Amino acid sequence: MTTPTLPISPTRASTLTTNLTSILTRISSATTTTPKNPIRLVAVSKLKPANDILALHTPPHSHLHFGENYLQELLAKAALLPQTINWHFIGALQTNKCRPLAEQVGNLWCVESVDSVKKAEELDKGRGRLWEKDGEEAGKWKGVKLRVCVQVNTSGEAEKSGVPPSEAASLCRHVREKCARLRLQGVMTIGAIARSQGVKAGEENVDFLTLREVRDTVVRELGLQEGELELSMGMSEDFESAIRCGSDEVRVGSTIFGERPPRQDAKVKEEVEEGKS
DSSP states (O other): OOOOOOOOOOHHHHHHHHEEEEEEEHHHOOOOSHHHSOOOOEEEOOOOHHHHHHHHHHTTOOEEEEEOOOOHHHHHHHHHTTTSSEEEEESSSHHHHHHHHHHHTTTTEEEEOOHHHHHHHHHHHOOOOOOOOOOOHHHHHTTOEEEEEEEESSSSOTSSSSGGGGGGHHHHHHHHHTTTEEEEEEOOOOOOOOHHHOOOOOOOOOHHHHHHHHHHHHHHHOOOTTTTEEEEEEOTTTHHHHHHTTOOOOEEEEHHHOOOOOOOOOOOOOOTTTTTT
């Protein structure tokens, strides 16, 4: 498949590069211990055009990991952009959207919002359908398991998705033992921002501490090795605190891409005249 050419505004590319460099510097500064692997930065590109993603995916940064919240937007962008991108689905996911998501986006690197057995099973079936397809495009993904994170509602907020902390180990076990085409990557939370904003000097967001405890419980109950299960927590407002609490991955959007437009005004592809800013 030939990836369509997307024009990139030099001025916009310069702004994005500056923003990304700043975030990477802050991640490095917040990392007080030497992690087994570098902290993974997922650039949350929802409601931003594919041109922006391409600007950061091409050298000099060659950034790999991008996060999307909406299925149709992800499908549209994945069709426009190189398959060397590692996509993360980080939004609330309806059960009936799981199968097409796992089947249609071969370079979907991780689904981070798994909060039920049914969703895990539907993702597993969708990845199985992809493996069964013929042709060169589908062939490159045969045998490549889809990573998933179990989302945990650490704050107990009714509007937040995720399983209660006490149910995380059971769902993690189901993924590992019953979903042969999935790979359990870690546990994820969207902590309460108010808790991050309200912490005192020397303290950390209790949601991050709770997720760390959940991870340790899952590792112990499932007999996993230390470091085998990741923590995905921290966003634009609180990623440095999350890193101090041991996060392996942070998800940063508006600090890199700027304020998002209303969903109805978002464009998948920005029309930019070649050579113009």
